[in-house]
Amino acid sequence: MSESWRGINNLLWLSGLFEGLMQTTRNPDGCGLVWSNTTQPNVGYGFQDTVRKSGDVLYSSILFWQACAELSRIAESSGDVKTSTWLRGLAEGMREAASARLWDSSVGAFRASTKVESDHVDVWGNALAAHLHFATEEQETSIFALFQRRERDIFYEGQVREILFPEQWSEAWPDWSVRSYQNGGYWATPHHHVLPFLARHDRAMACRLLNATISSFRGHGIWEWVGPFWPSVAHGAPGYVASAANTRAASRELACMTL
Structure with a gap:
């Protein structure tokens, strides 16, 4: 099936789900990865x-x-x-492209992007890649090793930085340029995928971080x-609310909350 997807007439098309998905800007070279114009960088998903x-x-x-x-399952x-x-x-091609273009074996993790911010490891993104099995088993093991090795540079009171301390995003809006908000703050928002991923490799570590968050x-x-x-x-x-809800989701999955 080629990019002539506009001719599709099925449940996905009628519901608008497939059409909406195909509006996402992807790399013009056809690799499938989501792409931000190199001449006019954009912000991505909501929590960045x-x-x-x-x-x-x-x-x-x-x-x-x-x-x-x-959507493949729905289809x-x-x-x-x-x-x-x-x-x-398409999904499998994206995994292969990410491994080829974003994986950095020298640090054992995916870089945040290929252009602006390519110098940084996306901590939340790597945890999500591992949690959802977007990463290969070998990559997941390497990502966990990074979290374990750099725990003090990632977590504070159990909550999670978006990039490794002491790094900061180079293209963050000026109002957030000094270790705050998304440019250095520690968040509970990603707990629903960070902690379950860690628990697959070291449940005691995940439970310790969860309980540190609860104590905080x-x-x-409860702060953003x-x-x-x-x-x-x-x-x-x-x-x-997202801090509380996603920590609650992690606690239910880990079942290790200290009362």
Whole structure:
């Protein structure tokens, strides 16, 4: 099946899901990875809404890959084997392209992008890649080793930095340029995929980080992000629902919360 997908007439097309997916900007060279214009870098998924990247982008590509897998199952269940097969092929091609273009064996993890911000490891993105099995088994083992080795550079009170300390995004909006928010803050938002991924390799580590987060919530409140920062503020957005909800999701999966 070629890119002449506009002729598809099935459940996915009628529901708008397939059409919506195909509106995503992907690399013009056909590799399938989600792409941000190199002459006008854009922000990607919602929890990096101040960070501009360009070229092939890891996190957004993983989300697109996941959507392809989900829609492939819908297509198969509706009897559209052709579309299902094409989507599976697209998804597999994306994994291969990510390994070739974004994987950095020298650090044992995926880079955030291929152009702007390519100097940085996307911590959340690597955890998601491992959690969803976008990464190969060998890559997942390497990613876990990075989390284990650099734990003090990733976690604070159990919550997770988007990039390794002391690095900061180079293209973040100026208002967030000093170790705050998405440019150095520590978040509980990704717990629903970070902690289960870690638990597959070291459940005690995952439970320890979960309980550190719970202690932080009880002692300091539930915030969008936190950090021991100066001269920046040390937290933002009180009562942040995603922090609580995603930590709760992790706690239910790990079943190791200290009462």
